[in-house]
Amino acid sequence: MNANTKINTKTKEAAPRLYKIDFLGKRYIAVWASVILSIAAIISLGVQGLNFAIDFTGGTVVEVKFKEPADVNQIRLNLEADGFNSPMVQLFGTTRDVLIRLAPQSGVAGSDLKSRVMGILNKDNANSAEMHRIEFVGPQVGDDLVTDSGLALLYASIGILIYVALRFEYRFALGAILATLHDVVMILGFFSVLQLEFDLSVLAAVLTIMGYSLNDTIVVFDRIRENFRKLRRGEVIEVMNISINETLSRTLMTSFLTLLSVLAMAFFGGQIIHNFALALIVGIVVGTYSSIYVASALALKLGVSRMDLMPPEKEGAGADNRP
Amino acid sequence: MRNRYPVWVNLLILTVLAFGIIYSLPNFYGEDPSVQLSPSRNAKIDQGIQDQINKLLGDNGLKVKASELNDKRILVRFNDTDTQIKAEELLKNNMGDNYSVALNLAPATPGWLRAIHAKPMYLGLDLRGGVHFMLQVDMEAAVTQALDRYSEDIRTDLREGKIRYLSVERDKAVIQVKFQDAQTLAQGRDVIKKEIRGLVLNVLEPELTIEAKMSEPEIRDKRKQALAQNIIILRNRVNELGVAEPVIQQQGEDRIVVQLPGVQDTARAKEILGATATLEFRLVDSEHAIGPDGKAPLGARVYNDRKGRPLLLQRKIIVTGDQVVDASSGLDQQSGSPAVFISLNGAGAKKMADTTKENVGKAMAVVFIENKSETKEVNGQKLTTKKKVEEVINVATIRDRFSKRFQITGLDTTEEARNLALLLRAGALAAPMDIVEERTVGPSLGKENIAQGERSFMIGFALVAIVVLVYYKMFGIIANFTLVFNMALIMAILSSFQATLTLPGIAGFTLTVGMAVDANVLIYERIKEELRNGNSPQAAIYAGFERAFATIFDSHITNLLAAVMLFGIGSGPVKGFAVTLTIGIITSLFTAVTCTRMMVNWMYGERRGVKLWI
Numbered sequence: 001m002n003a004n005t006k007i008n009t010k011t012k013e014a015a016p017r018l019y020k021i022d023f024l025g026k027r028y029i030a031v032w033a034s035v036i037l038s039i040a041a042i043i044s045l046g047v048q049g050l051n052f053a054i055d056f057t058g059g060t061v062v063e064v065k066f067k068e069p070a071d072v073n074q075i076r077l078n079l080e081a082d083g084f085n086s087p088m089v090q091l092f093g094t095t096r097d098v099l100i101r102l103a104p105q106s107g108v109a110g111s112d113l114k115s116r117v118m119g120i121l122n123k124d125n126a127n128s129a130e131m132h133r134i135e136f137v138g139p140q141v142g143d144d145l146v147t148d149s150g151l152a153l154l155y156a157s158i159g160i161l162i163y164v165a166l167r168f169e170y171r172f173a174l175g176a177i178l179a180t181l182h183d184v185v186m187i188l189g190f191f192s193v194l195q196l197e198f199d200l201s202v203l204a205a206v207l208t209i210m211g212y213s214l215n216d217t218i219v220v221f222d223r224i225r226e227n228f229r230k231l232r233r234g235e236v237i238e239v240m241n242i243s244i245n246e247t248l249s250r251t252l253m254t255s256f257l258t259l260l261s262v263l264a265m266a267f268f269g270g271q272i273i274h275n276f277a278l279a280l281i282v283g284i285v286v287g288t289y290s291s292i293y294v295a296s297a298l299a300l301k302l303g304v305s306r307m308d309l310m311p312p313e314k315e316g317a318g319a320d321n322r323p
Numbered sequence: 324m325r326n327r328y329p330v331w332v333n334l335l336i337l338t339v340l341a342f343g344i345i346y347s348l349p350n351f352y353g354e355d356p357s358v359q360l361s362p363s364r365n366a367k368i369d370q371g372i373q374d375q376i377n378k379l380l381g382d383n384g385l386k387v388k389a390s391e392l393n394d395k396r397i398l399v400r401f402n403d404t405d406t407q408i409k410a411e412e413l414l415k416n417n418m419g420d421n422y423s424v425a426l427n428l429a430p431a432t433p434g435w436l437r438a439i440h441a442k443p444m445y446l447g448l449d450l451r452g453g454v455h456f457m458l459q460v461d462m463e464a465a466v467t468q469a470l471d472r473y474s475e476d477i478r479t480d481l482r483e484g485k486i487r488y489l490s491v492e493r494d495k496a497v498i499q500v501k502f503q504d505a506q507t508l509a510q511g512r513d514v515i516k517k518e519i520r521g522l523v524l525n526v527l528e529p530e531l532t533i534e535a536k537m538s539e540p541e542i543r544d545k546r547k548q549a550l551a552q553n554i555i556i557l558r559n560r561v562n563e564l565g566v567a568e569p570v571i572q573q574q575g576e577d578r579i580v581v582q583l584p585g586v587q588d589t590a591r592a593k594e595i596l597g598a599t600a601t602l603e604f605r606l607v608d609s610e611h612a613i614g615p616d617g618k619a620p621l622g623a624r625v626y627n628d629r630k631g632r633p634l635l636l637q638r639k640i641i642v643t644g645d646q647v648v649d650a651s652s653g654l655d656q657q658s659g660s661p662a663v664f665i666s667l668n669g670a671g672a673k674k675m676a677d678t679t680k681e682n683v684g685k686a687m688a689v690v691f692i693e694n695k696s697e698t699k700e701v702n703g704q705k706l707t708t709k710k711k712v713e714e715v716i717n718v719a720t721i722r723d724r725f726s727k728r729f730q731i732t733g734l735d736t737t738e739e740a741r742n743l744a745l746l747l748r749a750g751a752l753a754a755p756m757d758i759v760e761e762r763t764v765g766p767s768l769g770k771e772n773i774a775q776g777e778r779s780f781m782i783g784f785a786l787v788a789i790v791v792l793v794y795y796k797m798f799g800i801i802a803n804f805t806l807v808f809n810m811a812l813i814m815a816i817l818s819s820f821q822a823t824l825t826l827p828g829i830a831g832f833t834l835t836v837g838m839a840v841d842a843n844v845l846i847y848e849r850i851k852e853e854l855r856n857g858n859s860p861q862a863a864i865y866a867g868f869e870r871a872f873a874t875i876f877d878s879h880i881t882n883l884l885a886a887v888m889l890f891g892i893g894s895g896p897v898k899g900f901a902v903t904l905t906i907g908i909i910t911s912l913f914t915a916v917t918c919t920r921m922m923v924n925w926m927y928g929e930r931r932g933v934k935l936w937i
Contacts, residue, residue: 138759211885215878250848258837264783270775
């Protein structure tokens with residue numbers, strides 16, 4: 001206890017800070033940038049939507065490896081000749097790895113498809129194909145997944161809202177949730193604009209980013225709350241700026257480290273988790289930005305004041321010591 | 324001031340770390356190619372069988388690395404896959420009748436670890452190769468079948484109570500029992516009420532009809548039962564297929580996930596899993612004739628035989644497939660055609676004996692029932708239509724009273740006889756099922772996935788470790804130690820729970836590295852800040868940990884919140900990611916805060932005037 005009081009007396013003086021950047025003074029630039037990007041993302045989502053994988057739409061994916069480089073066009077023609085409607089055939093990784101996507105077919109079950117497709121692919125005996133992966137998803141499962149995913153996103157948002165409102169204050173909660181949704185829209189927009197395949201693992205990445213971006217926001221909010229109590233002087237905007245600057249090295253360091261591990265995933269993790277890693281990369285970059293700018297700027301706009309975060313009287317000095 | 328933990332806290336931390344290290348060890352020993360043998364019917368498994376197998380393998384020049392016996396199976400390990408495959412073939416040919424023989428990759432965990440129940444993580448299908456099915460149970464059919472059984476019970480009870488009734492018919496979800504007059508109606512109502520529970524009766528006096536419906540709880544019960552029974556039957560069938568370590572789980576309210584590691588022949592697996600085939604034995608109605616409009620007289624039904632010829636059978640079923648205790652296939656000794664030999668349970672045998680005794684000289688038919696379904700798209704709507712195919716596969720004259728055992732013939736091929744025997748043995752499904760999802764991963768892709776997952780994890784970890792080391796120096800070394808402990812702890816927990824590791828699960832590990840180190844970063848940045856504020860090193864360490872904790876706790880909770888939501892969506896791989904991430908978030912709270920603190924205390928806590936190398 002002795003040590004604690006000693007620290008408190010010292011830190012009351014204005015601390016020399018590492019960074020002195022006027023983040024919130026430039027908040028209008030950031031807000032406009034975010035608004036424009038969000039609108040662009042939403043327009044893209046509305047116009048061309050997401051390129052949903054079979055997890056959501058139902059259908060079949062076949063992944064094969066040929067002995068020799070494969071002729072994608074010939075495979076497509078062969079499949080069409082056998083009655084498959086507009087099959088998607090593409091190379092991935094090497095010229096021998098081929099990915100085939102088939103729309104849901106009525107009355108054809110997975111294993112029948114497998115023998116049919118493999119039969120077509122192995123027509124040319126000189127260049128036979130080895131089956132790597134076949135996935136068949138029924139239409140009903142896809143529909144259910146869309147519902148479940150929507151609910152998961154909704155519940156996650158509500159959970160976050162409640163938690164932040166309890167721990168902080170409702171204006172912070174709104175700022176946090178809007179910043180988080182901003183990140184979600186950005187990732188979805190990124191996948192929509194580039195028409196990257198959106199599968200279940202990408203959705204998992206989106207949910208992960210919700211937690212991650214919020215984590216960043218909370219660290220900044222925590223510091224704002226602490227500084228409101230500590231620095232008796234200063235405008236709200238000034239206190240917020242100080243807080244963001246104080247946490248800046250941590251925010252950047254953590255994001256950088258997480259980004260490093262996710263980049264390794266994107267480059268070396270293979271095709272199956274590539275889009276997953278990509279979603280995380282976008283999310284981490286946007287999430288870092290949004291926790292610095294969007295969340296605090298929104299809380300400011302909503303009119304957070306010093307009084308909102310002062311501890312109730314009876315907690316008094318013990319509040320700083322909370323485990 | 325000094326920074327130190329009490330001795331018991333240090334001991335507690337070290338104990339947890341020891342647990343993490345020891346229980347993560349099995350994951351580093353690799354696997355032995357092996358063959359497992361489990362009894363498929365009434366066969367025994369004991370020391371004698373084990374010796375017999377070892378001798379058989381030895382005689383054929385196949386070198387056994389080790390052979391283990393437990394109450395459920397014999398596991399024989401080999402040094403290479405070549406020997407393994409040869410051994411499987413040999414054992415299948417010699418012991419295949421009574422035992423199911425399956426290829427397996429048995430973990431090569433050393434004995435002392437196995438003695439303390441340390442096991443490696445369970446690898447998901449995307450890492451080991453195999454088939455994943457999701458089956459949808461047709462709950463409507465389960466309820467309809469229950470109603471049909473109730474109708475039959477009502478008929479029997481009324482007959483036994485000597486109460487005259489006009490008809491008992493099921494119309495969708497309602498059973499209508501019609502009577503001739505008010506007196507029999509009242510008697511009938513009393514009998515049904517007394518004998519049959521679970522039905523809600525509605526007496527329509529003017530129409531002389533009782534309408535019986537299943538109550539809501541009863542319907543819920545029937546659904547639950549149907550799902551549970553289907554899971555049991557699937558388990559039996561999968562055992563018959565001879566698959567090592569299958570996973571059969573309920574998913575949601577009406578779906579079942581079946582994972583068969585190592586299986587590549589999906590067609591056969593599907594045929595066996597999805598088949599809802601069962602048999603019914605009925606007497607041929609020789610007293611009536613089929614009406615001119617193709618309609619059947621009361622108490623009878625029109626069936627077709629395999630050539631499409633109509634045949635009139637009695638409505639009353641003698642015995643159904645679920646009363647079959649054992650069934651095996653073979654050849655009929657007289658005709659040489661494929662046959663299935665059937666044994667009935669007590670109740671079935673009694674019914675069969677009674678019926679055949681009274682009907683010597685008459686004909687009995689075997690009806691083969693199969694449910695097929697197909698999905699069609701009509702006007703953009705997905706419609707699944709169900710077709711119940713009922714065929715008379717065999718009509719034979721009853722020559723004598725049947726006993727417990729008898730045979731049926733009339734099947735086209737030996738293959739068909741074998742499958743029918745298997746299905747009868749494993750039991751009939753309580754409700755038909757459709758395969759709504761199927762994923763097959765080839766074995767080579769599985770290996771590739773493991774390699775890529777491991778490589779990306781290693782590289783990610785190395786990059787993070789180097790940066791942390793360069794940036795935080797001595798404290799970086801400590802952070803890296805705790806990161807390694809964290810990974811060991813996650814692995815140990817996943818291994819103890821036998822949770823499934825998938826490729827996204829490995830990604831979860833990689834991501835956890837970044838997230839776990841965040842707590843270290845928060846603490847270290849805080850310590851640096853306190854030092855800049857002019858605090859003494861000891862005070863800075865103290866304040867760094869104390870003040871960062873609330874923030875770390877908050878941020879972990881939010882990460883956890885999102886990770887838990889992931890459990891709600893999808894199956895398989897993504898769940899693996901959710902599991903790893905959730906465990907990783909919780910363990911990192913321990914390693915990054917408590918373990919780091921302990922090591923920092925050891926390093927600096929006892930010394931005065933120390934300069935922190937951070």
